[in-house]
Amino acid sequence: xxxxxxxxxxxxxxxxxxxxxxxxxxxxxxxxxxxxxxxxxxxxxxxxxxxxxxxxxxxxxxxxxxxxxxxxxxxxxxxxxxxxxxxxxxxxxxxxxxxxxxxxxxxxxxxxxxxxxxxxxxxxxxxxxxxxxxxxxxxxxxxxxxxxxxxxxxxxxxxxxxxxxxxxxxxxxxxxxxx
Amino acid sequence: xxxxxxxxxxxxxxxxxxxxxxxxxxxxxxxxxxxxxxxxxxxxxxxxxxxxxxxxxxxxxxxxxxxxxxxxxxxxxxxxxxxxxxxxxxxxxxxxxxxxxxxxxxxxxxxxxxxxxxxxxxxxxxxxxxxxxxxxxxxxxxxxxxxxxxxxxxxxxxxxxxxxxxxxxxxxxxxxxxxxxxxxxxxxxxxxxxxxxxxxxxxxxxxxxxxxxxxxxxxxxxxxxxxxxxxxxxxxxxxxxxxxxxxxxxxxxxxxxxxxxxxxxxxxxxxxxxxxxxxxxxxxxxxxxxxxxxxxxxxxxxxxxxxxxxxxxxxxxxxxxxxxxxxxxxxxxxxxxxxxxxxxxxxxxxxxxxxxxxxxxxxxxxxxxxxxxxxxxxxxxxxxxxxxxxxxxxxxxxxxxxxxxxxxxxxxxxxxxxxxxxxxxxxxxxxxxxxxxxxxxxxxxxxxxxxxxxxxxxxxxxxxxxxxxxxxxxxxxxxxxxxxxxxxxxxxxxxxxxxxxxxxxxxxxxxxxxxxxxxxxxxxxxxxxxxxxxxxxxxxxxxxxxxxxxxxxxxxxxxxxxxxxxxxxxxxxxxxxxxxxxxxxxxxxxxxxxxxxxxxxxxxxxxxxxxxxxxxxxxxxxxxxxxxxxxxx
Numbered sequence: 165x166x167x168x169x170x171x172x173x174x175x176x177x178x179x180x181x182x183x184x185x186x187x188x189x190x191x192x193x194x195x196x197x198x199x200x201x202x203x204x205x206x207x208x209x210x211x212x213x214x215x216x217x218x219x220x221x222x223x224x225x226x227x228x229x230x231x232x233x234x235x236x237x238x239x240x241x242x243x244x245x246x247x248x249x250x251x252x253x254x255x256x257x258x259x260x261x262x263x264x265x266x267x268x269x270x271x272x273x274x275x276x277x278x279x280x281x282x283x284x285x286x287x288x289x290x291x292x293x294x295x296x297x298x299x300x301x302x303x304x305x306x307x308x309x310x311x312x313x314x315x316x317x318x319x320x321x322x323x324x325x326x327x328x329x330x331x332x333x334x335x336x337x338x339x340x341x342x343x
Numbered sequence: 344x345x346x347x348x349x350x351x352x353x354x355x356x357x358x359x360x361x362x363x364x365x366x367x368x369x370x371x372x373x374x375x376x377x378x379x380x381x382x383x384x385x386x387x388x389x390x391x392x393x394x395x396x397x398x399x400x401x402x403x404x405x406x407x408x409x410x411x412x413x414x415x416x417x418x419x420x421x422x423x424x425x426x427x428x429x430x431x432x433x434x435x436x437x438x439x440x441x442x443x444x445x446x447x448x449x450x451x452x453x454x455x456x457x458x459x460x461x462x463x464x465x466x467x468x469x470x471x472x473x474x475x476x477x478x479x480x481x482x483x484x485x486x487x488x489x490x491x492x493x494x495x496x497x498x499x500x501x502x503x504x505x506x507x508x509x510x511x512x513x514x515x516x517x518x519x520x521x522x523x524x525x526x527x528x529x530x531x532x533x534x535x536x537x538x539x540x541x542x543x544x545x546x547x548x549x550x551x552x553x554x555x556x557x558x559x560x561x562x563x564x565x566x567x568x569x570x571x572x573x574x575x576x577x578x579x580x581x582x583x584x585x586x587x588x589x590x591x592x593x594x595x596x597x598x599x600x601x602x603x604x605x606x607x608x609x610x611x612x613x614x615x616x617x618x619x620x621x622x623x624x625x626x627x628x629x630x631x632x633x634x635x636x637x638x639x640x641x642x643x644x645x646x647x648x649x650x651x652x653x654x655x656x657x658x659x660x661x662x663x664x665x666x667x668x669x670x671x672x673x674x675x676x677x678x679x680x681x682x683x684x685x686x687x688x689x690x691x692x693x694x695x696x697x698x699x700x701x702x703x704x705x706x707x708x709x710x711x712x713x714x715x716x717x718x719x720x721x722x723x724x725x726x727x728x729x730x731x732x733x734x735x736x737x738x739x740x741x742x743x744x745x746x747x748x749x750x751x752x753x754x755x756x757x758x759x760x761x762x763x764x765x766x767x768x769x770x771x772x773x774x775x776x777x778x779x780x781x782x783x784x785x786x787x788x789x790x791x792x793x794x795x796x797x798x799x800x801x802x803x804x805x806x807x808x809x810x811x812x813x814x815x816x817x818x819x820x821x822x823x824x825x826x827x828x829x830x831x832x833x834x835x836x837x838x839x840x841x842x843x844x845x846x847x848x849x850x851x852x853x854x855x856x857x858x859x860x861x862x863x864x865x866x867x868x869x870x871x872x873x874x875x876x877x878x879x880x881x882x883x884x885x886x887x888x889x890x891x892x893x894x895x896x897x898x899x900x901x902x903x904x905x906x907x908x909x910x911x912x913x914x915x916x917x918x919x920x921x922x923x924x925x926x927x928x929x930x931x932x933x934x935x936x937x938x939x940x941x942x943x944x945x946x947x948x949x950x951x952x953x954x955x956x957x958x959x960x961x962x963x964x965x966x967x968x969x970x971x972x973x974x975x976x
Contacts (some may be wrong), residue, residue, distance in 0.1 A: 202636050205404040206403065207403040207530075207610065207611075210610055210611035210612070211499070211609075211611045212611065213498065213611035213612060214498050214499040214611065220409075227475070236414070238414075239412075250612050251612045252612070255742075290717070300736045302427045302428075303424070303426075303427045303430075303702065303704070304420050304737065305736070306736050307676075307737075307738075307740075307741070308501075308741065309753075337415075338418040340413075340415065343414075
């Protein structure tokens with residue numbers, strides 16, 4: 165298991181589709197936040213759209229917020245809007261052109277999820293990794309997942325059960341390095 | 344009159360990008376990068392990746408420019424090293440195929456090195472991507488058949504396997520030299536098989552299943568005719584449309600449906616698709632007649648849960664020399680190791696194909712780069728191993744369960760289709776006979792094997808053996824109307840008209856709407872002189888197939904014999920128009936007209952009959968009588 169970053173780095177260049185700066189991580193007193201890294205053209209993250217939508221529908225009423233993060237600066241706001249409407253995620257969309265969230269979470273692929281909770285010292289990441297274990301490798305996937313990691317974390321948080329921070333390895337499209 | 348017969352079933356990421364970049368404090372003498380995009384990488388990517396990874400093609404993103412490739416560099420290094428991309432499952436050195444997409448080892452190594460060294464662009468200009476064809480690859484088709492409705496692939500769930508029926512609106516018989524499938528969005532379709540259904544059986548299944556098409560991973564067509572499949576009609580992304588070799592066009596008859604058997608992995612959003620098929624015709628009838636032989640042993644598939652190495656096999660001994668043109672292995676998600684090979688009479692082993700890590704998703708038809716000659720007496724063989732353990736992540740059942748053969752994705756199959764070209768058309772019958780006899784070894788008493796073997800024997804003129812095989816088939820399925828009818832036809836051909844009539848009647852008792860039996864019974868009763876009894880069958884026959892000249896002639900003859908002259912003339916006119924070279928129709932029409940007193944018209948018909956068959960005694964005699972009556976010579 166990889167260690168999770170202990171210190172929350174400040175975000176200065178994570179923006180929503182109108183260009184406004186947004187930090188999706190919860191401040192003091194706020195509920196948990198889920199960020200999921202995706203790209204418009206990654207077939208693996210696209211295939212998760214229905215499951216991601218279900219998670220939002222199920223858990224947003226329980227005080228959890230949901231964000232999609234597009235880490236490729238070449239993906240424009242209009243392409244992202246189109247992607248949102250095609251796949252019906254219903255998440256708020258952010259762009260991370262400087263890879264601040266990528267570095268803060270150490271995400272490497274799409275789709276990869278990170279879950280933050282508010283703590284006294286600032287937002288704390290309690291999970292980073294796959295949504296579930298359906299994909300085992302490129303071209304090797306199960307008919308149905310046997311372990312739904314992200315859902316397990318959200319269920320615990322929704323019930324107020326403390327979550328031991330952990331990470332899993334996600335399979336998907338590599339997040340391209342900054343040029 | 345030849346009774347319509349026979350046949351029943353047609354049967355690591357590699358080193359992180361950027362690690363190797365030169366730092367400014369390094370000595371200025373550091374060697375320049377030796378592998379660059381513009382020099383070495385672009386030609387590999389454009390040749391091996393870009394055919395699919397470009398706009399409008401199946402790849403999810405484009406790989407055409409430095410930016411495209413640089414962005415995905417470490418993923419490209421990873422998937423080429425693991426051989427996930429480009430997808431080419433056959434083992435190198437075990438069969439050589441057209442359109443081989445396997446990346447040479449040197450190219451894989453080069454890509455790894457390029458990424459390790461920081462994926463530099465290099466100097467100079469990269470080669471340009473090859474131009475992209477617009478529209479149909481083979482030019483404008485002679486006929487385009489499109490699905491009437493749109494089918495929507497659901498956003499999620501297990502992969503979708505669906506069959507769509509597209510009627511081919513051709514008149515008469517056409518020869519097809521090429522077929523091109525445009526599936527719609529190529530990112531949505533994983534592969535497609537195109538089958539021909541002359542019987543409407545797929546149409547009937549479609550009608551029973553709600554929505555466009557019907558479900559099923561594999562589809563088997565029932566056929567009234569004994570015409571074994573001959574050509575692979577297969578589509579997968581990134582493959583050039585196939586034109587059949589010279590002299591090997593396939594036959595498309597009026598009334599035939601094209602059945603598209605398609606595989607869609609859900610994409611995350613609903614995907615509407617509406618495939619279309621382009622057909623390219625030729626006026627040249629085929630002169631070479633390939634045939635598809637199927638090795639299989641579905642009957643032996645019974646895999647216990649947890650069994651990680653379950654093997655089935657099949658073999659077939661070639662009764663004639665053939666050239667092998669292509670091979671199409673097929674198993675579902677439990678398949679792991681698939682082998683096809685031939686043992687020559689001298690004991691030499693020749694590989695057809697070996698796939699060591701079977702992946703259903705990348706199944707394909709493989710066409711040999713050069714036809715593989717196999718002499719008579721060679722044994723072709725397949726071996727397929729399955730993994731039904733929980734360790735097989737593709738196992739559709741969790742926990743694993745007992746698996747037998749079937750066409751659902753949770754069932755299994757073990758097939759290897761082999762396309763062979765015999766030296767002459769007649770050799771097909773020998774191949775078919777051997778094929779059905781082999782099937783009987785695997786499945787003693789099997790209805791399909793006995794019935795098809797009977798049809799082959801009948802075709803080869805071995806009527807007594809054929810009759811015996813039909814009787815065996817009927818032992819398995821006593822009320823099979825096609826088998827009863829075909830037995831009747833064989834009996835009739837061997838001169839046992841009375842027995843034939845009894846079998847036709849049995850067939851109609853089993854299936855009162857069975858048109859072939861009605862047609863044959865009507866015709867047989869006419870031969871027996873039971874015209875009045877024949878009339879209702881013949882009238883129904885004409886109603887069911889108004890364009891069938893034989894049906895019209897049979898009815899006309901019976902009407903003539905029972906004194907219904909005007910109706911007889913009307914039917915026989917249809918018969919003559921439909922089949923202008925029919926001696927019987929002209930002869931019957933001549934006699935009907937003569938009986939009606941229309942002697943000059945009758946003269947014309949009888950003369951025509953004699954032009955068709957100059958020595959025919961009946962027509963000659965009728966003409967002589969008529970001329971005597973008219974006082975001419």
